[in-house]
Amino acid sequence: MGITYEDFLDLEYDPLDDDLVCEFYIEPADRMDWEAAASRVASESSNGTWAELQVEGSVRDLSATAFSIDEEAGHIEVAYPDALFEPGSMPQVLSCIAGNIMGMKAVDRIRLLDCEWPVTLVESFPGPQYGSAVKSEILDAGDRPATATVPKPKVGLTTDQHATVGYEAWTGGVDLLKDDENLTDQSFNPFEDRLTESLAQRDRAEDETGETKSYLLNVTAPGSEMLERVDMAAEHGCEFVMVDVVTTGWAAVQQVRERCERHGLAIHAHRAMHAAFDRVPDHGVSMRVIAQIARLCGVDHIHTGTAGLGKLENEDTEGINDWLQGECHGLTDVLPVASGGLHPGLLDQLLDELGANIAVQAGGGIHGHPDGTHAGAIAFRHAVDAAAQGHSVEDAATDCPELERALEKWGTETPR
Numbered sequence: 001m002g003i004t005y006e007d008f009l010d011l012e013y014d015p016l017d018d019d020l021v022c023e024f025y026i027e028p029a030d031r032m033d034w035e036a037a038a039s040r041v042a043s044e045s046s047n048g049t050w051a052e053l054q055v056e057g058s059v060r061d062l063s064a065t066a067f068s069i070d071e072e073a074g075h076i077e078v079a080y081p082d083a084l085f086e087p088g089s090m091p092q093v094l095s096c097i098a099g100n101i102m103g104m105k106a107v108d109r110i111r112l113l114d115c116e117w118p119v120t121l122v123e124s125f126p127g128p129q130y131g132s133a134v135k136s137e138i139l140d141a142g143d144r145p146a147t148a149t150v151p152k153p154k155v156g157l158t159t160d161q162h163a164t165v166g167y168e169a170w171t172g173g174v175d176l177l178k179d180d181e182n183l184t185d186q187s188f189n190p191f192e193d194r195l196t197e198s199l200a201q202r203d204r205a206e207d208e209t210g211e212t213k214s215y216l217l218n219v220t221a222p223g224s225e226m227l228e229r230v231d232m233a234a235e236h237g238c239e240f241v242m243v244d245v246v247t248t249g250w251a252a253v254q255q256v257r258e259r260c261e262r263h264g265l266a267i268h269a270h271r272a273m274h275a276a277f278d279r280v281p282d283h284g285v286s287m288r289v290i291a292q293i294a295r296l297c298g299v300d301h302i303h304t305g306t307a308g309l310g311k312l313e314n315e316d317t318e319g320i321n322d323w324l325q326g327e328c329h330g331l332t333d334v335l336p337v338a339s340g341g342l343h344p345g346l347l348d349q350l351l352d353e354l355g356a357n358i359a360v361q362a363g364g365g366i367h368g369h370p371d372g373t374h375a376g377a378i379a380f381r382h383a384v385d386a387a388a389q390g391h392s393v394e395d396a397a398t399d400c401p402e403l404e405r406a407l408e409k410w411g412t413e414t415p416r
């Protein structure tokens with residue numbers, strides 16, 4: 001029996017409960033009508049190809065089905081049979097639903113917009129260990145956002161300078177020191193030295209403030225080295241690790257998740273490079289899907305933007321955050337991180353948009369304070385506390401000179 005790509009289309013098909021259903025935006029190529037393009041997407045992303053194939057037996061059980069086409073919206077839906085996927089392997093799932101189809105000539109543009117994950121596939125992934133519960137299980141953030149800061153300049157500080165910035169920020173009220181996305185193990189600030197010296201300053205800050213403080217240590221590294229860094233974090237008493245999830249790749253994230261399970265370490269996902277996939281609105285993979293992948297793989301926090309208030313392009317943050325903290329076959333939720341161009345003057349607007357069950361991160365918005373890091377941290381934390389109680393940052397500034405100075409410098413505007 002011969003199959004061609006037309007066999008991957010059935011507009012009467014009703015997806016099974018254990019099908020993975022993916023929604024794509026597509027622009028069919030000139031020579032392709034909508035049905036042919038939708039079929040080619042289903043075919044190439046499951047087990048077909050451009051040529052007619054002679055196949056026997058159960059091969060067809062692995063074929064995907066394009067079952068809905070909305071030409072006006074440019075959206076199609078494709079149902080993938082559970083048997084197509086290797087349980088628990090995110091690389092293999094993505095090699096299907098975001099693989100060759102991203103570059104095939106049958107479509108001029110294609111964007112994976114959203115996935116409906118079936119319980120069978122969801123249960124094959126660990127999901128987060130803590131999720132937003134880190135705010136109370138590890139930190140003292142309670143009902144307010146967790147706060148974090150990245151030393152700036154993002155790389156170049158010595159280990160001593162880095163740890164000192166941490167001390168200044170922690171004693172100013174920030175919960176978490178965070179490495180920047182490209183700070184790993186460089187000669188000017190070696191990984192293990194940074195870990196031990198920062199944690200020594202963390203201990204000092206905890207003694208002085210009586211608050212729990214911790215460190216989002218960037219363990220990003222090739223293969224087994226990254227796992228060794230996770231072990232070092234645990235050995236030295238750190239409660240978190242940070243991973244650049246897109247540049248390391250999802251198989252590596254899954255390995256880190258497995259290692260972190262052993263140590264009870266929470267995972268902070270930095271998403272550097274995501275914009276290569278999600279910034280151009282008519283092609284690639286949406287941040288919504290990247291966030292879904294990250295939750296399945298088991299990160300506890302992930303950057304999802306600032307609802308347009310910060311310095312970076314943001315997709316539909318609210319929809320992503322709602323999914324990350326919504327029900328999905330019993331998966332633990334994920335704490336969304338708002339970061340990128342934030343400063344104290346934006347925090348009431350930010351919480352109006354995103355609520356308080358988030359983490360908020362500021363680098364320049366703390367270290368760029370006219371009176372330095374410690375004052376910047378005081379201003380940031382005071383603004384967070386006030387915003388979490390529904391007060392404006394202007395009102396909050398009346399009893400916080402450091403916040404008043406921050407507002408004098410940055411006002412309540414988005415930076416450019």
Ligand SMILES: O=C(COP(=O)(O)O)[C@H](O)[C@H](O)COP(=O)(O)O
Pocket residue numbers: 150152180181270271272303304305311312337338339340341342361362363364365
């Ligand atoms: O270092 C920062 C922000 O520093 P600053 O506070 O100085 O802007 C983060 O890398 C960005 O937030 C990443 O972007 P996103 O959070 O959108 O992934």
Ligand SMILES: [Mg+2]
Pocket residue numbers: 150154180181
């Ligand atoms: Mg950064």
